[in-house]
Amino acid sequence: MIPVSVDPNAPLFIVLNVGSGNHDTAKTRAIIEEILTHAGREHHISMVEDPARLHDLARQTVEKAKPRGGVVVAAGGDGTLNAVAQATLPSGCPFGVLPQGTFNYFSRTHGIPSDTAEAARLLLTARAHPVQVGLVNDRVFLVNASMGLYPQLLENREAYKQQFGRSRLVAFWAGFISLLREHRQLRLRIEYRGETRVVRTPTLFVGNNRLQLEQIGIPQAYLLEQGQLAAISLRPVGTLAMLWLLLRGAFGQLGEADSVSHFAFKHISVTPALPYGSRRVKIATDGEIEWLQAPIEFRVAPEFLFLLKPEPDLSVSGQS
Structure with missing residues (x-):
């Protein structure tokens, strides 16, 4: 257009x-x-x-x-x-x-x-x-949306900002401390192009910002200009490996890591394994935290x- x-x-x-x-x-x-x-x-x-x-x-x-x-x-x-x-x-x-x-x-x-x-x-x-524009269920995201470890990292980052002020250094330090703590794995059923895959991951990150994806080294960044989004998930790894991934992302090499999966899409449906009786999932959209009803639909806005x-x-x- x-x-x-x-x-x-x-x-x-x-x-x-x-x-x-x-x-x-x-x-x-x-x-x-x-x-x-x-x-x-x-x-x-x-x-x-x-x-x-x-x-x-x-x-x-x-x-x-x-x-x-x-x-x-x-x-x-x-x-x-x-x-x-x-x-x-x-x-x-x-x-x-x-x-x-x-x-x-x-x-x-x-x-x-x-x-x-x-x-x-x-x-x-x-x-x-x-x-x-990206959508997660009915919520807009301009930069990214995520579930799992990343929303927790954002909550920790906000707490650090309240105490030490808003800066990129504080944000990076909050992320470093968050990764040192124990993080649980998500079990996700992802429906994509008529197929279903089950993955275990500490976080699912969906990007809609070429600059951010290029900075961390995700090769699908250019596909955003062709009407797609980029999904990133991490295979279960230990704390030291997680810190190594953080450093790789800082140097624009995250997409090259063997423990990182990434693909482009227009629409995926994600159903996490939740505690009995629970239907809500913590989601981060452009740095803001909210709870959405499962299943979680990520898609390009019409x-x-x-x-x-x-x-x-x-x-x-x-x-x-």
């Missing part, structure tokens, strides 16, 4: 998460307002003071934007972008991003500047490009998210 031009007078409806990253929220808001006001662009900023209200506020923002032909903008980290994209996807509204997080995988993949002022100026001129982003540099990519 080709990019869609956005009405230069379309109002911008911005959801700004106070708790994202290390940014000074008041300063961030002032930068956004100065640039948009100077450009004469109508805009409305909704501040997320309570994280528990993020999804409701995102939904209310989309409800305001849609009848006016407005653009919905998420200002925050990947978790904030996820919540606002969840509300925006079915509406068809253009979607803008003002990155404020620690890793910002989604915005970096699509060439959106990390500088707030530059990202705000981009909102004024960018066209809306269709980008792929609709695109129309993202305001820079035009591709064809002189560099050599692609049209």
Whole structure:
């Protein structure tokens, strides 16, 4: 699909998460307002003071934007972008991003500047490009979704961030400590292309972000641009082997490890062996933890998210 031009007078409806990253929220808001006001662009900023209200506020923002032909903008980290994209996807509204997080995988993949002022100026001129969205059951994910060890690692990482602050070093250290602890194995029945396979693994990770997959060395990363997702699972290994895999991922060599399985797909159904009477599974989507009903369906969303982003540099990519 080709990019869609956005009405230069379309109002911008911005959801700004106070708790994202290390940014000074008041300063961030002032930068956004100065640039948009100077450009004469109508805009409305909704501040997320309570994280528990993020999804409701995102939904209310989309409800305001849609009848006016407005653009919905998420200002925050990947978790904030996820919540606002969840509300925006079915509406068809253009979607803008003002990155404020620690890793910002989604915005970096699509060439959106990390500088707030530059990202705000981009909102004024960018066209809306269709980008792929992943679904786990009915939940959106822009970067990744996972079950097992990875959601536990994210919970531990958040606890460390609360204590030591938000940084990539803290995130890496939290992951290292998590891997030192005992982790249970999942028994998963995966239905894929009409076949069923049973695997034992500490985690199942599904990626929808080319940059992240390339950084850890997964060869299917390029297939995301062909309408697929990438699944990664680890064979049962000991703690030392798990730490070695962590290092391989840090050096972009995870996909070459014998104990790592990976494949591309459009849809898989995953049924974990659960304790008697239990039907819920802990899932992480773009760094946010939630519980979903089994079976767990991972698939490519049938609709695109129309993202305001820079035009591709064809002189560099050599692609049209």
